[in-house]
Amino acid sequence: MSKTSTPGQIRRLTKAHKMSFAAVATIGAAALAATLVPAGTADAGTTVAAAPVAWTQAVEGVQAKTVQHLSMQSKLATDAAKLEAAVKAKAAAAAAKAKADAEAAAKAKKDREAKAAASRSTVRKPVYANNLDGWIKESLAIMKAHKIPGTYNGLYKNIMRESSGNPRAINNWDINAQNGVPSKGLLQVIKPTFLAYHVPGTPLDQYHPVANIVAAANYAADRYGSIDNVNSAY
Structure with missing residues (x-):
């Protein structure tokens, strides 16, 4: 015949178990804190607060992404400036060419008119028969x-x-x-x-x-x- 536990016994076991669990948790927290303190930096009576590893890694990740984002923004700004400068240079070149073409056309027209006027005003020497x-x-x-x-x-x-x-x-x-x-x-x-x-x-x-x-x-x-x-x- 098996032995049956009474309610009082169950309560006593439960309380004992809770005490054991609290001790284990305390020891584990101390061990974790010890692992986060660099060797040779802690002395007696000094309390060192160490950040959790996961939090540190998250901060570093955000910093890396921020640097990457800023670098991308800088590159985009540089590319935009280069594109704007190229567009302006192309427009200036087109304007200069148009001006040069217009001046050349005007000069050619003036030369043609001057030549035509000279031709009209020039008295051509007649050709006489050799008799x-x-x-x-x-x-x-x-x-x-x-x-x-x-x-x-x-x-x-x-x-x-x-x-x-x-x-x-x-x-x-x-x-x-x-x-x-x-x-x-x-x-x-x-x-x-x-x-x-x-x-x-x-x-x-x-x-x-x-x-x-x-x-x-x-x-x-x-x-x-x-x-x-x-x-x-x-």
């Missing part, structure tokens, strides 16, 4: 520029009488020839007269048709008022 008609017309243009009077008909009639329109004509029989200065060219002028009345800008050649005509017309204007007034040897 009697062309020689007379070219001579008249030069005579007009030098204010030498004379007409096409006045030149033509005298040329036909003097040389028949032959620019290489030469008189080797008259008094001038006998004196060593024969008359030459379309209007049969002697060399001293040709040199004295030669018109600048024409060849210094007595046989040259245009040079011969304008020199003779210049001489006739000086002596007779105009080549038109010459109707015979002069």
Whole structure:
């Protein structure tokens, strides 16, 4: 037959057990506190409060995450500043290019307008035929520029009488020839007269048709008022 415990016994056991458990808890707390105190730092009568290991690790984790967050924020700010600077630089470059293009276009337009104006104002030198008609017309243009009077008909009639329109004509029989200065060219002028009345800008050649005509017309204007007034040897 088993032995049955009475209620008083159960209460006594329970109280004893509680005392044992409290002692164990006290010893365990002391041991835990001892493990948290660094060796050689505690002495008699000194109480050291040590933070729980889990709490310390949590603080360190928060600190690490804070540092990481701040580092990320700094990087984002730096990247944003770089992006803004790049955008501004690109906009400035585009504005500078647009300004340069506009200035170049304006200069090109101005140059074209100046060239067109110069082209319109420039009197183009006409091309004359290499024949009697062309020689007379070219001579008249030069005579007009030098204010030498004379007409096409006045030149033509005298040329036909003097040389028949032959620019290489030469008189080797008259008094001038006998004196060593024969008359030459379309209007049969002697060399001293040709040199004295030669018109600048024409060849210094007595046989040259245009040079011969304008020199003779210049001489006739000086002596007779105009080549038109010459109707015979002069």
